[in-house]
Amino acid sequence: MTAASVSNFVLRAHLVWWDDDPFFTGQSVRRSLEDGALACASDGRIAWVGEASALPTEFADWPVVDRRDGMVLPGFVDAHLHFPQTAIIGAYGTDLLAWLETHTFPEESRFGDCAHAETIAAIFADELLAVGVTSACVFSTIHPVALKALAAAFNQRGMGLLSGKTAMDRNAIPALQDSPQSAYDDAKALLLDLQPRYERFGYVVTPRFAITSTEAQLELCGALHAEFPETRMQTHINESAREIATIKELFPADESYLAVYDRFGLVTDRSLFAHGIHSTPAELERMADAGAAVVHCPTSNTFLGSGLFNPGANREAGVAIGLGCDIGGGTAFSPFVTMQEAYKVARFSDQSLTADETFYWHTLGNARVMKTDAEAGSFAAGKWADFVVLESGADNPVAKLRMQRVQSVTDQLFAWQFFAPKVETWTRGVQRT
Incomplete structure (x- = not known):
C-alpha cells in the first residue's frame, strides 16, 4: 500500500533521525525507534511519531504502510x-x-x-x-x-x-x-x-x-x-x-x-x-x-x-x-x-x-x-511527511559482504555512504519513487 492510494496512513518502520548536531551534543541526539510509527495525515504532514506500541487510539484505524524491512530517515x-x-x-x-x-x-x-x-x-x-x-x-x-x-x-x-x-x-x-x-x-x-x-x-x-x-x-x-x-x-x-x-x-x-x-x-x-x-x-x-x-x-x-x-x-x-x-x-x-x-x-x-x-x-x-527546520529535516508532528526508505542492495556481492559485518546503526549508516542503499522516496506523504 502506498500513500498515493490512501489519505491518512501510519508508516511502520525502523525510524532514525537527529534532533540536534551530534558533534556538539553527542550521539544521544540520534533517535532510533526499531519499531516506530509515523502517522501521516491527508494534508501531507506528520500527525504523530513514536514507538508503534504507543500509537494513540485516534490513529489505530488508519491504514498501515509496512516498511519494517528497511530503515526510514527524513528526506x-x-x-x-x-x-x-x-x-x-x-x-x-x-x-x-x-x-x-x-x-x-x-x-x-x-x-x-x-x-x-x-x-x-x-x-x-x-x-x-x-x-x-x-x-x-x-x-x-x-x-x-x-x-x-x-x-x-x-x-x-x-x-x-x-x-x-x-x-x-x-x-x-x-x-x-x-x-x-x-x-x-x-x-x-x-x-x-x-x-x-x-x-x-x-x-x-x-x-x-x-x-x-x-x-x-x-x-x-x-x-x-x-x-x-x-x-x-x-x-x-x-x-x-x-x-x-x-x-x-x-x-x-x-x-x-x-x-x-x-x-x-x-x-x-x-x-x-x-x-x-x-x-x-x-x-x-x-x-x-x-x-x-x-x-x-x-x-x-x-x-x-x-x-x-x-x-x-x-x-x-x-x-x-x-x-x-x-x-x-x-x-x-x-x-x-x-x-x-x-x-x-x-x-x-x-x-x-x-x-x-x-x-x-x-x-x-x-x-x-536553510531556515526550513520547522517543516523539514527530522520527524515531528506538524512537519512535512518527507522520508526515505533505505534498504541494502542485494545485487552487489561486495556490498553484501560489508553489510554482513554491520554491528550497529552507526556502522550501517557509515557503510551506506560507500555502498549506497536502495532508496524509496516520499514527499508530503506520497510515494514518488
Whole structure:
C-alpha cells in the first residue's frame, strides 16, 4: 500500500533521525525507534511519531504502510546545487573560472527558452527524488522563465524549494547578463508571484558571486534582502585562489571577500555561502557573529581542484555548516556520495566525520541553515511527511559482504555512504519513487 492510494496512513518502520548536531551534543541526539510509527495525515504532514506500541487510539484505524524491512530517515536536504548545470556534469575543465567560461555560461544562456527550462527542471527534480532528496536550495539562471519552470516542477512532486533569479551584470557572456534594476525588478516580481502560489517555495536573493555583479547590483540585492525579511540569500565565497585574486582586483578597498558582501547587507542570519574553502579567521568570526552559514561542496571542490574545506576551523569559529552536491561542478546528485567525499576531505585536516555528523548535515543540519527546520529535516508532528526508505542492495556481492559485518546503526549508516542503499522516496506523504 502506498500513500498515493490512501489519505491518512501510519508508516511502520525502523525510524532514525537527529534532533540536534551530534558533534556538539553527542550521539544521544540520534533517535532510533526499531519499531516506530509515523502517522501521516491527508494534508501531507506528520500527525504523530513514536514507538508503534504507543500509537494513540485516534490513529489505530488508519491504514498501515509496512516498511519494517528497511530503515526510514527524513528526506535528504541539499543546501547548494545548480539546476541549469545538469547537462554539464563531468565536463572537462581546469580551474573554477575557466570552467564557468567554457561550460557553465554557454549552457545557462539556453534557459531563456521555456521548453528547454521545463525539460531540464523535470529531469533535475526526478533525479533528486531518485536519490532521496526531498527539498533543496537551488541556483537557477538570470531568466525568470527558468525559475518558474523549476518552481513548478518541485511543486508538482511535493518537494520543498528555495531558489531565486540569479543576478549577473558583468564578467559573463552578453546573453547571461541583466542589469541592476532588472535584476531587482524581476526578483521582486517572481517573489510576489511564486511564494503565494507554491506552499513549499521560498525566495532566495541570488547574486551569483561578486565577480559577476557590479556594486550597483549588489546594493539592490541587499535592498531586496532587507525589504523582504523572509528571503534567504545565497552566493559563493572563497572557492578558489584565482577567484579570490579577482575579487581583490575588482574591490580593492574591501579588506576581504566577505567584506564585499557585508558592505551591501548580504551577510545575515539568512545567508548561505557556498564553499568557504579559503575563508580567513576574521571572515569566519564575522559569519558566526551574523549567524550566516557555509555550505560544504566536496565533490565540486575536488573536481575543480579548488581546495579542501576544513570543517573543524568553521566549527571552532561557530559557523553553521551545510552540505551540497553542487551539481554540475559537483559530480553526483547522491547524498551518499556527498557524505562519503565530505568524510574523505576532512581526513586531510586530520578530522574524522562520523556518520551521525554527515547524516545530520544532510537532513536537519541543512534544514537549519536553510531556515526550513520547522517543516523539514527530522520527524515531528506538524512537519512535512518527507522520508526515505533505505534498504541494502542485494545485487552487489561486495556490498553484501560489508553489510554482513554491520554491528550497529552507526556502522550501517557509515557503510551506506560507500555502498549506497536502495532508496524509496516520499514527499508530503506520497510515494514518488
